[in-house]
Amino acid sequence: MSPSGPSRPVLPKPGLAALSATVATGVLGALAAAPERVNRALRRRYPTVAVTGMTGVGKTQLADRLARRSPAADAAEVGSAVLERRTRRSRRLHGFRFLVVPGDNAATRLGALDEVFHDEPVDGVIHVVANGYATPRRAGGTTGSATASRADQLAAELEDWTITAHRIASMAVRRPKPVWLVIAVTKADLFAEDLDEVVRSYSPGSGSPFGDKVDELRALAGGARLSVDVLPVSSVGDSAQLTTKQANALVDRLATRLAQLSGHV
Numbered sequence: 001m002s003p004s005g006p007s008r009p010v011l012p013k014p015g016l017a018a019l020s021a022t023v024a025t026g027v028l029g030a031l032a033a034a035p036e037r038v039n040r041a042l043r044r045r046y047p048t049v050a051v052t053g054m055t056g057v058g059k060t061q062l063a064d065r066l067a068r069r070s071p072a073a074d075a076a077e078v079g080s081a082v083l084e085r086r087t088r089r090s091r092r093l094h095g096f097r098f099l100v101v102p103g104d105n106a107a108t109r110l111g112a113l114d115e116v117f118h119d120e121p122v123d124g125v126i127h128v129v130a131n132g133y134a135t136p137r138r139a140g141g142t143t144g145s146a147t148a149s150r151a152d153q154l155a156a157e158l159e160d161w162t163i164t165a166h167r168i169a170s171m172a173v174r175r176p177k178p179v180w181l182v183i184a185v186t187k188a189d190l191f192a193e194d195l196d197e198v199v200r201s202y203s204p205g206s207g208s209p210f211g212d213k214v215d216e217l218r219a220l221a222g223g224a225r226l227s228v229d230v231l232p233v234s235s236v237g238d239s240a241q242l243t244t245k246q247a248n249a250l251v252d253r254l255a256t257r258l259a260q261l262s263g264h265v
């Protein structure tokens with residue numbers, strides 16, 4: 001039993017309540033802000049990068065190469081079914097978080113596009129193309145092998161780019177900070193002899209149908225809000241047209257450019 005009894009004077013109730021309320025919001029506020037700060041620091045060191053492009057173009061293989069991860073054994077047969085996450089760790093606690101949007105034969109594609117371009121907008125985009133050499137893949141849910149001519153696949157690349165370019169434009173105009181885009185022309189081992197010409201055909205100002213869409217995107221987004229690079233790459237080494245050393249050099253050049261665009265170097 002308390003000697004002073006229940007009527008002992010204490011701090012006036014309103015004062016105490018106000019004081020504890022201030023302490024509570026202070027602590028809670030700091031706690032609430034902490035994940036936000038951690039998140040910001042993480043994003044600076046490990047920016048998020050969407051990897052987009054049509055099915056069979058080589059997105060998963062490229063992300064695996066960049067993340068220095070050995071590709072899955074069955075990668076050649078089936079396309080990705082869901083958004084894949086890969087992390088590249090570089091020196092001094094820097095790197096990238098790649099979000100690979102599955103190609104057009106995956107049911108989860110639209111949700112994945114929303115995720116990277118709207119719900120949690122990425123810092124940069126690698127849009128992958130392959131000069132019409134995308135591996136034909138059957139539509140999700142059907143069986144049997146798929147066939148498509150190079151001309152079909154080139155047309156499909158353009159259609160896919162039209163959709164993705166719109167997504168990039170609407171993200172770029174909404175965001176307060178600039179966004180970067182790298183158009184990665186992969187499977188360079190299949191057309192190494194014409195590499196310069198092919199890269200040019202995907203570039204702004206080239207006058208090609210793809211290049212025209214890049215120009216449209218830059219006009220929509222505003223030049224200061226969106227940087228565009230076009231770089232060749234190859235995820236497989238040692239082919240008839242490209243040595244392992246040359247293929248590795250292309251991957252390294254792409255990685256170096258990503259680091260520059262993210263302010264890592």
Ligand SMILES: Nc1nc2c(ncn2[C@@H]2O[C@H](COP(=O)(O)OP(=O)(O)OP(=O)(O)O)[C@@H](O)[C@H]2O)c(=O)[nH]1
Nearest residue numbers: 055056057058059060061076079080103187234235
């Ligand atoms: N020759 C060559 N083949 C490649 C290269 N990159 C990928 N491939 C092959 O192309 C096929 C498709 O590659 P993926 O990485 O699975 O393609 P994806 O873009 O992830 O396709 P989805 O998951 O269906 O959207 C696979 O059989 C790969 O082995 C490359 O640089 N050169």
Ligand SMILES: [Mg+2]
Nearest residue numbers: 059060079080
């Ligand atoms: Mg894939």
